[in-house]
Amino acid sequence: MSVDKKIVADLVNNKVEFVTTVPCKQLAGVIDEIEKCPDIYHIPSNKEDEGMGLCAGAFMGGKRPAIIMQNTAIGVTINTLVTLTQFYRMPLPMLISYRGEVGEPVACQVEMAVHTKALLAQLNIPTYHFHHEDDVNELDGILAHAFMSNKPVAILTDASFWKGY
């Protein structure tokens, strides 16, 4: 099974039925699989904080949500993560493409990469870093953990994980 298909299978296995996405080159394959998946309502959002609002609503409406986005979005969404997702204690798995790590061709991406883990740590968000392809095997447990704990959870997926996309 490809990594993209495995990620979507794990989402479905964890009853995630509502996924919002803001695209990234590294995430193109998984976003395609989300769009094709009949068990998931895929709702592209225009900005990641908007997406987190959609996810909060879907969760309260009874559907497990997830967001797929780039690490630059951490800079966009701190207020939403703190005053909506965390303040109201809602679960939110965040599958994040970790741009700016080794293998990155775009220098500007490194500027946000160096802040990504520090910001997530400051927010007390459980954070997992997928570097090797096999790391994807942890996803099923991480998703269960997010819904058990009612917390946002970050899964950072770097260029090595995506084999340089």
Place this chain on the structure above:
Amino acid sequence: MIRSDVLKSLIPVISDHLVVCNIGLPSQEMHMLDDQPNNFYMLGTMGLASSIGLGVALAQSEKVIAIDGDGSVLTNFGTLPTIANNVADNFILLIIDNGSYGSTGDQPTYAGMKTSLAAVATACGCETVIECQAEDAAETVQAALDSDKMTIIVCKCQSGNIKVPVIQMDPVVIRDRFMKEIQARNG
């Protein structure tokens, strides 16, 4: 009429429905006028009432009214294309447009100048967009509820505020009772 008058006039129409209410004074006014478990109050995160409301509407079948403001919609303009392209016929977005940032001291917004939120919503692809005056708000929302069509209402009113207490309810309590109400209504 100012926003609090509009909200007061709306209570008989919206009281039985799921309501997602915008941050600041709109939530405080709703809380003071008609607090109940089917209201979700935003205590932070300006701009996301319409997104949260659409999420609730897409996830279940009960009708949802998101009460938003002109300033908040301007803050989260990306919401309008998302709403337009993800039609939920159980969703009403009511934008109470007083042409000002009411909760922060009535600083003017662009919606009170050259920018028409109804025209923007239409340009974004929203199919049913109605602009109404404050006096007609209750009738317009009732008609939208009866139509079973996703509707964006831009309700023009005067700026101005009344004194209201802040909401002291815990956010997890607000969220939990809202979710239980939704679960019960969806059987």
